Amino acid sequence: MRDRIAQLRKELEAIAEQERKQRARRSLQNVVALVGYTNAGKSSLMRRLCGQEVYVADKLFATLGITVRALEPPTTPPILVTDTVGFIKDLPHELVASFRATLESARDADFLLHLIDASDPDHDKQVEVTRTILDELEIPPQRILRVFNKMDRVSPEDAAVLAERHPGAFFMSTKVDGDVARARAAVVEAFERHMSQDTFFVPYARHALVAELHATCRVLDEQHEDEGTRITVLGLPQALAPVRAALERVDAKLG
Numbered sequence: 001m002r003d004r005i006a007q008l009r010k011e012l013e014a015i016a017e018q019e020r021k022q023r024a025r026r027s028l029q030n031v032v033a034l035v036g037y038t039n040a041g042k043s044s045l046m047r048r049l050c051g052q053e054v055y056v057a058d059k060l061f062a063t064l065g066i067t068v069r070a071l072e073p074p075t076t077p078p079i080l081v082t083d084t085v086g087f088i089k090d091l092p093h094e095l096v097a098s099f100r101a102t103l104e105s106a107r108d109a110d111f112l113l114h115l116i117d118a119s120d121p122d123h124d125k126q127v128e129v130t131r132t133i134l135d136e137l138e139i140p141p142q143r144i145l146r147v148f149n150k151m152d153r154v155s156p157e158d159a160a161v162l163a164e165r166h167p168g169a170f171f172m173s174t175k176v177d178g179d180v181a182r183a184r185a186a187v188v189e190a191f192e193r194h195m196s197q198d199t200f201f202v203p204y205a206r207h208a209l210v211a212e213l214h215a216t217c218r219v220l221d222e223q224h225e226d227e228g229t230r231i232t233v234l235g236l237p238q239a240l241a242p243v244r245a246a247l248e249r250v251d252a253k254l255g
């Protein structure tokens with residue numbers, strides 16, 4: 001009997017370790033990608049959202065690689081923001097490689113902010129270029145939020161026309177604190193829409209799962225009972241499902 005318990009414990013530890021690794025990978029998936037035509041203000045928005053030094057310059061292709069940073073102040077679970085290389089109509093050859101990484105990060109993102117320079121008289125054409133590429137990647141439109149940036153340089157009359165023509169779009173300036181706060185709230189809200197509430201009873205022997213829930217979800221309630229912890233969390237399906245599966249596997253083995 002003792003041998004059997006020792007054996008089970010070893011197996012459980014191995015499973016837990018494997019799950020920890022899988023979850024660590026999965027948690028990287030809470031990603032919002034900033035995409036759009038070059039010079040739209042992607043890096044500026046990233047800098048405002050993540051409170052980090054991100055290279056911003058008034059020149060084409062200021063960004064030539066992918067940058068990933070967590071939303072700051074942090075959320076639970078963390079939301080990662082990816083800055084990407086700007087889209088353009090006829091991509092210069094030497095940029096194809098770095099652009100490929102941009103396409104990948106766009107495809108992998110849970111949610112995309114499509115930034116548009118509203119002050120550029122040519123922005124219609126630029127929207128079209130980005131939209132075509134996102135279409136080719138088969139990114140569902142409901143995952144994309146159009147963000148008209150640089151609204152500080154748009155007259156109220158033009159702003160009204162834009163709002164009329166693009167219902168559901170987001171209008172902002174990275175120079176306006178209130179706008180950045182609204183953008184942050186929109187990103188957080190997009191993730192929270194996909195979160196659901198769940199309650200787990202985690203035996204003390206598996207308390208590592210409680211730590212994982214703290215890392216990947218928002219804990220709403222936690223009670224320590226005789227045999228374990230009863231914990232209610234709000235989390236994304238990809239965070240909740242593996243914990244549920246791990247607990248069921250333990251039940252099956254011990255029962």
Ligand SMILES: Nc1nc2c(ncn2[C@@H]2O[C@H](COP(=O)(O)OP(=O)(O)OP(=O)(O)O)[C@@H](O)[C@H]2O)c(=O)[nH]1
Pocket residue numbers: 037038039040041042043044045055056057058059060061062063064084085086087149150151152153172173174175
């Ligand atoms: N007036 C105004 N200028 C802005 C705004 N947001 C960004 N800019 C300016 O626009 C220029 C380009 O900004 P970036 O953030 O580097 O643009 P990007 O989309 O990352 O550009 P690439 O990396 O080249 O694709 C910079 O000079 C910014 O200061 C805004 O809301 N209003």
Ligand SMILES: [Mg+2]
Pocket residue numbers: 042043044055056062063083084
């Ligand atoms: Mg940039």
